[in-house]
């Protein structure tokens with residue numbers, strides 16, 4: 439609340455400017471744009487990378503397709519080529535096959551979007567070599583390359599990578615400050631200066647130009663300075679909970695826990711709905727995400743003591 443603020447629509451909020459340049463610097467990219475949500479940073483990126491009638495390549499589970507309200511069609515007038523990846527991750531070979539032939543009757547493929555970590559894929563991370571192989575395909579076919587990095591720091595910490603590797607690989611990156619990093623609001627879109635200049639205009643059109651947003655940006659600066667390395671703790675907690683779930687007689691397949699997300703099948707004497715209800719009765723909020731699966735996500739508010747409580751609850755159900 440002590441942040442110096444101004445009107446960010448005029449580029450005059452010093453704290454927003456600081457957050458944008460700090461995030462860009464961290465990833466070795468030229469410029470950043472602070473937005474209210476990860477949905478907005480993704481949708482702005484898609485809009486800037488494409489023309490109406492183009493096609494976007496992504497995994498069938500990707501957030502940009504599944505959970506952004508049909509925004510690719512609504513905002514950018516594009517169609518989507520959905521690839522059947524592994525837990526939300528696609529390969530260079532699949533991308534190559536997914537590019538439309540240059541024919542008048544085909545939509546023009548112009549963008550490839552990856553997600554790391556993958557939300558619906560249970561927090562899985564890409565192997566960096568695969569990202570580089572996909573980048574090569576994008577370069578050879580002159581396609582934009584966007585990363586939905588809503589949880590990019592979870593991947594960076596889990597895989598012991600560096601943000602600059604991602605900055606070098608992608609044309610644009612959406613980095614969320616909420617989620618595991620723990621701020622109330624916000625996402626930063628990164629790219630080249632000319633790209634971000636266009637993105638600022640689209641942000642205004644989408645209604646994302648904010649006044650006095652420095653109060654929110656200050657939280658983002660704090661998160662980048664303090665909340666990245668501790669993500670390891672969330673990953674450990676997720677693993678501990680998944681281990682307890684694996685021993686329960688009501689659990690089925692649990693997606694491999696690589697970061698802070700647990701996606702588990704619930705079957706037999708419980709189902710996802712009854713599991714959620716029983717956990718709620720013990721003061722633990724869980725989400726059912728399909729007729730057979732539940733999802734739990736760890737973040738900085740969930741302490742070691744709370745994790746112990748969750749594990750006892752899982753054992754006692």
Ligand SMILES: Cc1ncc(COP(=O)(O)O)c(C=O)c1O
Pocket residue numbers: 474475476477478480501502553555556557586588589614616625
């Ligand atoms: C992978 C991914 N991308 C984008 C978003 C969108 O972020 P927001 O909720 O800030 O719009 C989410 C939200 O959960 C997400 O998981």
